[in-house]
Amino acid sequence: MSGPSPAIPSHSRIRTTTMDLKKSVRCQEDVALTITKHLLLKQDFQQKNLVFSPLSLFVVLSVVAAGSEGHSLDQLLSFLQFDSIDNLIAFFSQLVALFSDDRMCFINGMWADESIPLSHSFKQLVATHYNTTLASVDFKTKGGQACRDVNLWVEKETNGLITKLLHPSMVSNSTELVFANALCFNGVWEHMFMPISVPAGFHLLNGTKVIAPFMLSKQREHFIGIFDGFKVLRLSYKQGRDETLRFSMYIFLPNAKDGLLALIEKLASESDFLKDKFPQRKVEVRRFTIPKFKISFSFEASNVLHELGMISPFVLTKVVEGMNPPLGVESIYHNAFIEVNEKGTIASANTIMRAARGKRCATPTDFVADHPFLFLIREDFSGTILFIGQVLNPLDGANEPTISK
Secondary structure, eight states: OOSOOOOOOOHHHHHTOOOOHHHHHHHHHHHHHHHHHHHHHSGGGTTSOEEEOHHHHHHHHHHHHHTOOHHHHHHHHHHHTOSOHHHHHHHHHHHHHHOOSTTEEEEEEEEEETTSOOOHHHHHHHHHHSOEEEEEEOTTTOHHHHHHHHHHHHHHHTTTSOOOSOOGGGOOTTOOEEEEEEEEEEEEBSSOOOSOEEEEEEEOTTSOEEEEEEEEOOOSEEEEEEETTEEEEEEEBOOOSOTTOOEEEEEEEESSTTOHHHHHHHHHHSTTTTTTOSOOSEEEEEEEEEEOEEEEEEEEHHHHHHHTTOOSOOEETTTSTTOSSOEEEEEEEEEEEEEEOSSEEEEEEEEEEEEEETOOOOSOEEEEOOSOEEEEEEETTTTEEEEEEEESOTTTTTTSOOOOO
């Protein structure tokens, strides 16, 4: 233990905390890129299409921090680049409130085994600042029913976009607490692509080529930035109910057909890599094609966090008062899906934490994304990154089932 830790902050203290939202978002951008480069450079994932949601993962880590103290809290604050639990909770409370829009659903749920009494202060904090639905279930003797209850809840809350959050294999008679975040995004392009796609070659990293369906645009100008060795395309989504939220997809396309690894190295080695990389000017475009793609991806986030230096176990000493031994985080799982087509984008992600005791260009240019590229979906007002991924082969994942609409 590293000395006395602050108690869970009161609601009045959190409301009066002054924060620079964009500065905090930039910090989370740095953390997101740290995780991204780690995933992209892992041997297991170097040959795979990939997508994940930093926002979903960070919300769960923030709740874990709110339930921790001592070294567990210190390492989470350090990893997430916050100087206090007050600022961490205030920041994520603002984000949870920010994303209230008809293009998104952003929900949190917590299920505790009926045998453990959650502390009143912790329940109040997650309900008030994270808008969390709380429920009591019987994990120990009715784990299957508990999973069904959780899945029915998430299916209803996401309007059928996510139907299975918790699998029975993820619950055992030792499971005592589950916290989950589910994030869905359904964006229609501001300028839709033509309703038909055309087959064309997409170059793979191994030098071969596959024939994939490509989307065509009627637009003569696009937001494109040209940088050393790569271009960045911005594709805007239609405005929703909240006109202060501006969502865009950004595609980072290396100039070289086999240049994705070099681009990843840039991302990994240059601080503030994304600074000034989001194009604000339209340029005339000659050839312009983007492949359709669909990706499903999952990983055990707790293992990745461990590989990034978060060695100490997460001990949730503030969740249940007086529990000895206290609850410990068993695992953190992350699942994400994205489908990009002529109409727009559907994307979803969920992060599940289980706990138990003891454990810009002025001249015409081309933008032909016919080789591997990076992409991200970002809310441009705050700068929050919702999804990040890579496309190595647009055909991989094409046989995955489309999420329910």
